[in-house]
Amino acid sequence: MLALIFISVVVNYMDRANIGVASTALRHDLGLSMVEMGLVFSAFGWTYALLQVPGGIMVDVFRTRILYSVIMFLWSVATMVQGFANSMFTLIGCRLSIGVFEAPSYPCNNKIVTSWFPDRERATAISIYTSGQYLGLAALSYVLVAIQDSLGWRGLFFVTGALGALWAVVLYWRYRDPLDHPSVNAAELAYIREGGGHPDGCGKSGSAAPKFSWRDLGEAFKHRKLWGVYLGQYCLGAIFWFFLSWFPTYLKESRGLSGLTSGFAGSIPYLGAFVGVLLAGFTSDHLLKRGCSMSVARKIPVLGGMALMTTIIGANFTTSTPLIITCMTIAFFGNGLASIAWVFISSISPIRLIGMVGGVFNFVGNLSGATVPLIIGWLARDGNFQPAFVFIAVISLLGFCSYFFLVGKVERIEIPEP
Numbered sequence: 001m002l003a004l005i006f007i008s009v010v011v012n013y014m015d016r017a018n019i020g021v022a023s024t025a026l027r028h029d030l031g032l033s034m035v036e037m038g039l040v041f042s043a044f045g046w047t048y049a050l051l052q053v054p055g056g057i058m059v060d061v062f063r064t065r066i067l068y069s070v071i072m073f074l075w076s077v078a079t080m081v082q083g084f085a086n087s088m089f090t091l092i093g094c095r096l097s098i099g100v101f102e103a104p105s106y107p108c109n110n111k112i113v114t115s116w117f118p119d120r121e122r123a124t125a126i127s128i129y130t131s132g133q134y135l136g137l138a139a140l141s142y143v144l145v146a147i148q149d150s151l152g153w154r155g156l157f158f159v160t161g162a163l164g165a166l167w168a169v170v171l172y173w174r175y176r177d178p179l180d181h182p183s184v185n186a187a188e189l190a191y192i193r194e195g196g197g198h199p200d201g202c203g204k205s206g207s208a209a210p211k212f213s214w215r216d217l218g219e220a221f222k223h224r225k226l227w228g229v230y231l232g233q234y235c236l237g238a239i240f241w242f243f244l245s246w247f248p249t250y251l252k253e254s255r256g257l258s259g260l261t262s263g264f265a266g267s268i269p270y271l272g273a274f275v276g277v278l279l280a281g282f283t284s285d286h287l288l289k290r291g292c293s294m295s296v297a298r299k300i301p302v303l304g305g306m307a308l309m310t311t312i313i314g315a316n317f318t319t320s321t322p323l324i325i326t327c328m329t330i331a332f333f334g335n336g337l338a339s340i341a342w343v344f345i346s347s348i349s350p351i352r353l354i355g356m357v358g359g360v361f362n363f364v365g366n367l368s369g370a371t372v373p374l375i376i377g378w379l380a381r382d383g384n385f386q387p388a389f390v391f392i393a394v395i396s397l398l399g400f401c402s403y404f405f406l407v408g409k410v411e412r413i414e415i416p417e418p
Contacts, residue, residue, distance in 0.1 A: 001116050004175050005109050005129040008072065010136030011164045012105055013244075014144075015079045015098060016044065017137055018160045020248045021144045022153035026091075029153070036088050038377020041245040043092040045369025047099030052366060053217070055104030056359020059111050060352075068108045069172035075101035076164030083157035106342070107358040114346050114354055115178055118195020120288055123298070123343045127281020130339050131274050134332075137244075138270030198351060216353055219415050220360045226413070228406025229344045232302070233365030235399025239309050239335050239392050241372040243269060247328075250385050255321055265325055272329035276305065276336025284340060294410040298344060301337045302403050308334025309396035316386045331396075338399070344407070350415045 019026075019041065027037050058067060078097040085091045109129055117125045148156045178184050178192065178199035192199045220226065251257045251266055280301035287297035311334070314327035342358075349357035379387040 001112065001175065002125055002128055004171060005112055006132040007167065008068070008105070008171060009109065009129050009132030011072065011167050012102060013133040013137055014140055014160050015075060015164055017244050018079070018144060018156055019095070020245050021141070021148055022156050023249050024252050025148065025153045030087065032088055034381050035377050038374045040088060040091045040095060041373035041377070042370050043095035044099040045241070045366055045371070045373070047096045048103050049363050049366040049370050051100055051103035052107070052359040052363030053356065054359070056107040056355040056357070056362070058104050059107040059355035059358070064108055064111060064177060065172060065175045067104060068175070069168050071101045071104055072171060073165050073168035076161045076168060079164060080158050080161030083154040106362050107355050110342050110345055110358045111355055114197065115199050116192065116197065118192055118197040119347070120195055120285060122346055123284040123340050124281040126342050126346070127277045127340050130342070131277045134270045134274035134277060134336055138267045138274060141267040141270065142264055216356060219350060219353060220357045223413055225348055225407050226357065228402050228408070229341060229348070230361055230364035231406070232306070232399045232402040233341055233361055234368050235306070235395045235402065236335065236338050236341060237365050237368030238372050238395040239312060239331060241369050242376060242388065242392060243332060245373040246376050246380070254383060254385055255324070257321070265321070268325055269328045269332035272333035273336035273339070276333040277339045280305065280337045280340045284343065294347060298347065298410050299403060299407070302341060303400060305334040305337025305339070306396055306400035306403065308337065310393040313389050313393040316389050344410065347410055348412055350413050
C-alpha cells in the first residue's frame with residue numbers, strides 16, 4: 001500500500017513540475033513575459049488551494065480507491081491537453097483543471113496512512129511517501145529535460161500525462177482499504193488499532209457515508225494548534241514552489257546552464273530534500289520509541305528544517321554555481337526535514353474529521369502555490385532572483401515561529417460526536 005502511494009506521489013509531482021521544465025521553451029514559443037509565466041505557474045495553486053476543503057470532505061465521504069483513481073486519470077488527461085496549448089489563457093485553463101483534480105490527492109494519502117499504520121510507524125510511512133515528490137523529481141529532472149529535448153515541450157506534456165493515466169488504472173486495480181483487503185487478518189487489524197491507527201475509519205464497502213456538517217467545518221478552524229500547523233505549511237511551501245516552478249528558469253537564464261546540464265544540476269537539491277524527509281521520518285519515530293514525548297519527537301525535525309531553509313539566502317553572496325547549488329541543496333534538505341508536517345494532522349486532528357482537517361491544512365499550505373510563483377515572477381521580473389531569495393528566507397523564519405509558538409502540545413483534539 002505504501003509503495004502505491006509513493007508512486008502516486010511521484011506521478012502527482014511529475015505532472016506539477018513538467019511546466020517548470022518546459023517553461024523556457026514554452027515562454028519563448030508563446031511570447032510570454034516573466035510576469036505572465038508567473039501567472040501560468042500560479043494558476044494550478046488557485047484551484048488546488050481553494051478546493052482543498054471540498055477535497056478533504058470528499059475523502060471523508062467517498063471510497064478512497066475509487067476517488068483516487070478517478071482524480072488521477074482526470075488530472076493526467078488535463079496534463080496531456082496542455083500539449084495543445086497555443087496561448088497563455090489556454091495554459092492557465094489547463095493548470096486550473098489540474099489543480100481541481102489533484103486537490104483531494106494528499107488528503108487521500110493521509111487517510112490511507114492513518115488507516116494502515118499505527119502511531120509509532122506513521123511518521124516513517126509519511127516520510128517515505130512524501131519522499132516520492134523529491135526522489136521522483138530528482139530522478140526525473142534529467143529524464144524530463146531529455147524528453148523535452150527529443151519531443152519538444154508539447155511532447156513532454158503528452159508523455160507525462162499518458163504515464164499518469166496508466167498509473168491510475170494500476171492504482172484502481174491494486175489498492176484496497178484495510179477492512180476490504182483479502183490478505184489482512186484480524187491480528188493485523190488489532191495491531192493497527194492498538195497502535196493508534198484507524199482501519200475502521202475507511203469503513204466497509206457499502207457502509208453509510210458520514211454527512212457533511214458546517215459545525216464540523218468550524219472545528220477545523222477554531223483550534224490554535226491547527227492554525228500553527230496551517231500557517232507553518234504555507235511557509236514550508238514557499239521554497240518548495242520556487243523549486244517546482246522557477247528553479248529551472250533560474251538555472252538556465254540566470255546561471256546560463258544548458259538544458260541537460262541544468263537538468264543534472266537541478267536534480268541535486270531534490271536529492272538533498274529526499275534525504276531530509278527520510279531522515280525526519282525515521283528520526284521522529286525513533287525518538288518516539290525511545291520515550292520522547294510526541295511533541296518533541298514530531299517538532300524537532302520540523303523546526304530544524306525550517307531553520308535550514310533560510311540558508312537559501314546564501315545564494316545572494318556568491319557567483320559560484322557549485323556554491324549556489326550547495327546553498328540550494330542545504331535549504332531544500334531543510335524543506336525535506338520539515339515535510340513530515342502531515343504527521344501533525346494524523347496526530348492532532350479529530351479522528352472523524354481527518355479528511356476535512358487535512359483539506360484545510362492543504363488549502364492554507366497551498367495558498368503558497370497560488371501566490372509564491374506570482375510573487376517570485378514579479379520580484380525577478382528583470383531577471384534578478386536575489387530579492388526572491390530574501391523573501392523565501394523570511395517566510396521560512398516565520399514558519400519556524402509558527403510551529404514553535406502556536407502548535408503547543410501534540411495531542412489529538414477531542415470533539416463531541418454529532
